[in-house]
Amino acid sequence: MTDPQQHVHRARLYKLASIAFDRPTDDLRAALCSDEFDDQLVESAAALDDEALSEHAETIAAESPDDPDAVDDCYSTYAALFGFEQGGEIQQYEVEYSPGTLVTNTDTLADIAGFYGAFDLELEAGNRERVDHLCVELEFVSHLALQTAYLEKSGDETGVDIVTNAQADFLEDHLGRWTPLFRETVHEEADAPFYRALADLVVALVEDDADRLGADPDVFDETLPSPTEALTGAGDGDFRCGTCGTTQSSTDQHGSSRPSEPAEFPMGDRDGPY
Numbered sequence: 001m002t003d004p005q006q007h008v009h010r011a012r013l014y015k016l017a018s019i020a021f022d023r024p025t026d027d028l029r030a031a032l033c034s035d036e037f038d039d040q041l042v043e044s045a046a047a048l049d050d051e052a053l054s055e056h057a058e059t060i061a062a063e064s065p066d067d068p069d070a071v072d073d074c075y076s077t078y079a080a081l082f083g084f085e086q087g088g089e090i091q092q093y094e095v096e097y098s099p100g101t102l103v104t105n106t107d108t109l110a111d112i113a114g115f116y117g118a119f120d121l122e123l124e125a126g127n128r129e130r131v132d133h134l135c136v137e138l139e140f141v142s143h144l145a146l147q148t149a150y151l152e153k154s155g156d157e158t159g160v161d162i163v164t165n166a167q168a169d170f171l172e173d174h175l176g177r178w179t180p181l182f183r184e185t186v187h188e189e190a191d192a193p194f195y196r197a198l199a200d201l202v203v204a205l206v207e208d209d210a211d212r213l214g215a216d217p218d219v220f221d222e223t224l225p226s227p228t229e230a231l232t233g234a235g236d237g238d239f240r241c242g243t244c245g246t247t248q249s250s251t252d253q254h255g256s257s258r259p260s261e262p263a264e265f266p267m268g269d270r271d272g273p274y
Contacts, residue, residue, distance in 0.1 A: 007149035009044035010209070013053070014142035016041050017202050018135045020060075021092065021195075024078055029071045038064055045201075050208055056201035063193040077192050090182075090189050094132035097178040097220050108132065108174075115170055116140060119147075134182065137175050138202070141167060141209075168213035176210045176217030179203050 016037065019028055031037040038061035045057035065071045082088040091097070094112070095105040112131045116122060121143065123129060129136060144167045151159040183199040190196060210217060 002152060004149040004152040006048065007145045007152065009047040010205075011142045011145035011149065012040060012044045013048075013201070013205055014138045014145060016044075017198060017205070018138035018142065020198050021082075021138070021202075022135045023083070024071070024075045029068070032065055032071055032074075033067060035066065038066075041201075048208070050204070052204045053201065053208065056197055056204055059197040060194065060201060063197055065194070074194065077195070081186075081190050081192065081195065090185055092134040092182070093130055094134075094137065094174060094178045097181045099220060099222065112137070112174060115166065115174075118166070119143070132174075134179075134202075137170075141170060141175060144170070164213065167209065168215040171206060171210045171213065172215035172217045176206050176215060176219070178220050179206050181220050181222075 019025075019031075020037070022028075028037070041057045042054075042061050045053040065074045080088060081090050082092055095108055098105055098108060100108065109131055116131065121140065123131065123136070144163050148160060148163050148167070151163060179199075180203055183203045186199040187196055209215075
């Protein structure tokens, strides 16, 4: 059994990264302008005692917008890089980085949805996102980390094993395979230090967790034509990320009530799994 607080800090880092890579919201604006976002990011990275994570968190804090005008610029930068409304070129979907065919990537989407379903999670009503969006995958691991903390504190060793194995499998089969290539794309395409540093932190966090959990992702090493272009047409997909997230019923997979949300999470405009 490990320290539950370690998992709370892991959960918070994944959650903060998910919020920051989502379409900027008024809540994110408030968290950035008040330095709450930076303070929580730096605190949790330091608590995990990982030098790379701490360095990336400090860089994000140094580069993050901290006044209303700078946050407005962040809105425009996000739209230009990732947003459909300005033809953003940087994809935030796992299958867009996969070398597989349309058929194999359909299987990938089904597998991701299966992970969510195994923990009684689903995309919130009205969500137009795909299950392989970066924000959704990050939020899923955040949920598992927070659930691990709850089960550790409850002394449920069997539950801890189940959730820990799920995290390892998800990092190995999904998140750990494509985030390094996503980071490369951000560094190549984005003249935006804030988002570059965020991508660095995501990869460092995923790699640290994969190493700790014994996961060995087979990382994608090149970008092939999108497996969905034949269906949507290049650039025609309307896959907005204003409402990505997951929701959960009132009980977890062990039948117990889900733990209440820790008080120090800045919330986005979507219903998360907490």
